[in-house]
Amino acid sequence: MKPAEFDRHAASYDGGLDNPIKRMVGSSADQFIAVKARWLLRREPKLKSGGLAVLDYGCGAGDLMRVLAELGARADFSGCDVSSGMLDEAGRRWPAPLGPAPALATQDGTLTPFADRLFDIVTISAVLHHVPVDERQAIYRELGRVLKPGGRIYVFEHNPRNPLVRYVIARTPIDENAILLDAREVRHGLLDAARYDLETDYLMFMPPGIAVLRPIDRTLAWLPLGAQYVVAARKSA
Numbered sequence: 001m002k003p004a005e006f007d008r009h010a011a012s013y014d015g016g017l018d019n020p021i022k023r024m025v026g027s028s029a030d031q032f033i034a035v036k037a038r039w040l041l042r043r044e045p046k047l048k049s050g051g052l053a054v055l056d057y058g059c060g061a062g063d064l065m066r067v068l069a070e071l072g073a074r075a076d077f078s079g080c081d082v083s084s085g086m087l088d089e090a091g092r093r094w095p096a097p098l099g100p101a102p103a104l105a106t107q108d109g110t111l112t113p114f115a116d117r118l119f120d121i122v123t124i125s126a127v128l129h130h131v132p133v134d135e136r137q138a139i140y141r142e143l144g145r146v147l148k149p150g151g152r153i154y155v156f157e158h159n160p161r162n163p164l165v166r167y168v169i170a171r172t173p174i175d176e177n178a179i180l181l182d183a184r185e186v187r188h189g190l191l192d193a194a195r196y197d198l199e200t201d202y203l204m205f206m207p208p209g210i211a212v213l214r215p216i217d218r219t220l221a222w223l224p225l226g227a228q229y230v231v232a233a234r235k236s237a
């Protein structure tokens, strides 16, 4: 397998925080990830009771799983990625007090080495904009393949309708090959692969580190201008 694009970013990966504007809005990459983690914990409260099997597809350095666990999630986490360098980093970053590290699998192209209908929840965060447009449909199929009937997929992406997002992405080294996609493209891609009930929320209207502003974010979730969005897809049982 040829080295993946992110192998060269792995050792210093900080979620694009080398961009000065992103650093002005949030002081650590974890603050940005925590917005998604908190949204997931509100949406899936059983993540805290244990027993759910969760795959983070394109998990990179494992930051979403780690922040979820730090906020109280007790799921059976697995992660996969095309970059073995990023997966090495995920293993290194997992704090021992959180218990056993997630099961991590390097994948070849879009295919993950996991059986059909294995996971209750599949997350894919900040991955699709790194995938060439003509390869995205294979990923939507793969997400549905590994999901149990009744399971949920959560696709988190940068929102190209937010002008500040476009400005930042165009100036961030890890995003040099990024092709942004809007929530409509994600919804169509998922529905072309399988039957789902779909919902979309917009996230990150306010700087992620300022806790008192979080209620504002929640009231604006319908407005398609947040810096991020999440498409939630429930597979038919």
Ligand SMILES: C[S@@+](CC[C@H](N)C(=O)[O-])C[C@H]1O[C@@H](n2cnc3c(N)ncnc32)[C@H](O)[C@@H]1O
Binding pocket: 004, 005, 006, 007, 015, 057, 058, 059, 060, 061, 062, 063, 064, 080, 081, 082, 083, 086, 109, 110, 124, 125, 126, 127, 130, 131, 174
């Ligand atoms: C910006 S990082 C995001 C990492 C992680 N999901 C997060 O939110 O912190 C993008 C990740 O997507 C991975 N990736 C890119 N193309 C992929 C593909 N076709 N399948 C799986 N992972 C892919 C990269 O190797 C990288 O680790």
